[in-house]
């Protein structure tokens with residue numbers, strides 16, 4: 001696999017007249033932690049969908065975990081990539097308990113289809129829920145959870161199958177300040193663990209980048225505007241071009257903030 005978990009070359013995705021992704025070049029190594037930044041409609045979710053083997057490029061090539069997406073069985077690849085985002089969140093049955101939702105990921109399902117999960121599966125599911133601060137929600141139905149609680153349960157679920165690549169679409173969006181800081185602390189711990197998979201999170205805000213994230217890819221109008229190690233690529237100039245307004249970026253330890261100037 002060469003240490004590369006993702007390799008996109010000239011990736012382009014079109015829907016009708018719209019170009020969702022345009023000539024995207026991106027490589028993710030197994031020990032890297034990436035944040036994908038960009039304004040609404042930039043193509044971030046489309047990019048993640050290609051990385052999750054859920055959307056095939058119309059032009060260019062995408063290799064996921066060393067397998068060309070065009071040749072590999074997408075279903076098999078999907079089971080090796082952890083994914084949490086609204087595309088999953090919107091399909092969960094309201095009546096499903098948090099624990100069943102997490103455990104079902106071991107089998108690549110979003111529901112129970114009569115499988116017999118074992119004690120080991122349930123033990124792992126409970127441990128993952130606890131790790132993401134959702135241990136007390138194990139027996140609660142998904143439909144009764146708050147937005148922040150759902151995020152935690154879905155992240156726990158995305159790790160259940162021990163993925164080699166983990167993709168989180170806007171993990172901190174919609175959380176209150178305390179909830180955001182708690183989640184960012186847990187994501188920083190995940191980023192700092194050498195046994196963690198390669199990580200990619202999508203965000204609109206530099207304030208939502210957890211400590212320990214090593215690389216940033218910025219997008220606008222389906223194109224990559226900047227990409228590289230955070231210490232080089234996270235500049236006011238790159239952010240300004242990406243978001244289309246004049247921005248100043250500041251670093252405080254391993255956290256970032258930005259404002260218009």
Ligand SMILES: Nc1ncnc2c1ncn2[C@@H]1O[C@H](COP(=O)(O)OP(=O)(O)OP(=O)(O)O)[C@@H](O)[C@H]1O
Nearest residue numbers: 015016018020038039040041042043044045046047
């Ligand atoms: N099936 C489709 N047909 C036409 N346009 C589409 C389709 N799917 C997505 N788009 C458009 O492609 C663009 C990129 O969408 P995408 O969801 O990838 O952006 P995003 O960066 O994740 O946005 P947001 O931050 O608002 O979630 C948007 O302008 C969207 O309206």
